[in-house]
Amino acid sequence: MKKVLILLITSLSLFWACASPDETGSVALEGPILESINQEGNLEFNGAVVNSGDTPVNFVEVVLILKDENGKVIEASSTSVIGEDSQSLLQPSERAFFTLTAKSDPKRIASKEVEIFSEGASDLPPSS
Numbered sequence: 714m715k716k717v718l719i720l721l722i723t724s725l726s727l728f729w730a731c732a733s734p735d736e737t738g739s740v741a742l743e744g745p746i747l748e749s750i751n752q753e754g755n756l757e758f759n760g761a762v763v764n765s766g767d768t769p770v771n772f773v774e775v776v777l778i779l780k781d782e783n784g785k786v787i788e789a790s791s792t793s794v795i796g797e798d799s800q801s802l803l804q805p806s807e808r809a810f811f812t813l814t815a816k817s818d819p820k821r822i823a824s825k826e827v828e829i830f831s832e833g834a835s836d837l838p839p840s841s
Contacts, residue, residue: 739766740773740831743808748825756815756822761808762794762829769802771795772832777813782823788815802834 746760758777764770773794781787794809795801803809815822 740764740770740803740829742827742829746827750819751814756817756819758813758815758825759810760827761810762803763808764803764805766833767805769804769834770831771802771834772830773803773809774830775811775813776828776830777815778826778828779815779817779822780824780826781821784824787821788817790815 740762743761743763746758749757749759751757760775762773762775774791775794776789776791778786779788790813792811792813794811795803
């Protein structure tokens with residue numbers, strides 16, 4: 714049985730995209746991202762985002778960027794936090810969980826960054 718290591722990611726940078734928080738709400742990380750080794754021996758990152766704005770958000774993408782000791786990007790992966798259904802929304806104060814799995818050798822990873830891209834429901838053209 715493998716030991717599971719849980720570490721907090723300390724090097725986080727956040728990016729809010731598409732419009733100002735006053736227009737679309739603000740999506741941010743809620744709490745730390747937990748890092749563990751899964752059964753296949755890969756790094757796995759688990760966390761949550763929250764819509765702290767006043768309006769629904771219909772698109773949230775979490776991007777994880779892994780860098781080596783020289784600051785060179787060795788891997789970037791992303792996941793959509795809201796379901797593929799175009800009617801899915803992250804309501805104000807609502808949380809959504811995500812999991813990202815890295816393929817890079819954990820020994821090569823010197824730093825981790827997280828970027829969050831979001832789009833408010835009011836930013837999209839009306840559907841026909």
